[in-house]
Amino acid sequence: MHTVSVSIDYLAGFARVARQLLEDLPQLESYLSRSLTEDFETQLDILVYNALLAASPCKSALSDTLLLSKLIDYITAVENAGHVPNFIAANPSAWAKLLKSKPDNAGYSLPGGVNVDQNGNSVLCGLPLIKISTLPTDTVVIGDF
Numbered sequence: 001m002h003t004v005s006v007s008i009d010y011l012a013g014f015a016r017v018a019r020q021l022l023e024d025l026p027q028l029e030s031y032l033s034r035s036l037t038e039d040f041e042t043q044l045d046i047l048v049y050n051a052l053l054a055a056s057p058c059k060s061a062l063s064d065t066l067l068l069s070k071l072i073d074y075i076t077a078v079e080n081a082g083h084v085p086n087f088i089a090a091n092p093s094a095w096a097k098l099l100k101s102k103p104d105n106a107g108y109s110l111p112g113g114v115n116v117d118q119n120g121n122s123v124l125c126g127l128p129l130i131k132i133s134t135l136p137t138d139t140v141v142i143g144d145f
Contacts, residue, residue, distance in 0.1 A: 011047070013039055045134045067098055068113065068124075074142050075125060083144035087128045091135040095122070098129070 013036050022029055071088070078085045090098070098114065099122065115123045122129035127142070135141065 011040065011043055013043075042134060045132075071098070071124060071140060071142070072113070074140070075127070078142050078144060085127055085142050085144050087130055087143065087145070088124055089130050089132045089135060089141045089143070091137055091139045092131045092133055094135075094138045094140050095129065095131045097138070098122075098124070 015032050015036065017028065017032065075085055075088075099116070113125045114129075117123075
């Protein structure tokens with residue numbers, strides 16, 4: 001057994017509100033609490049996603065060309081590392097690029113291996129494709145979580 005040191009950065013927020021305003025609008029206190037909690041969760045998500053991206057062996061900006069083949073290569077890299085990917089998280093712009101890809105000046109058609117059900121849920125090679133707006137633009141994270 002050994003000791004591990006971990007440095008922890010603080011993440012905090014605050015709101016300046018006059019006491020009289022809180023007395024005049026009692027619902028303001030619950031609104032501020034809810035709003036600060038939502039902002040905290042969003043910032044925490046961004047920190048987690050950035051840490052995932054920094055540690056990812058599969059990181060690069062997605063271009064319109066060979067988008068699907070690049071994602072399949074990323075899935076393969078995760079599997080070669082001894083993991084079983086169970087979902088794909090994508091920024092909405094990357095999600096749109098994937099679904100709007102089209103073969104050489106032809107009409108729009110979903111690439112092979114991509115399915116969209118009647119509820120709009122997307123699946124790529126059997127892995128759910130989830131849109132997460134807090135990921136950086138044109139970013140995709142493939143993970144075993």
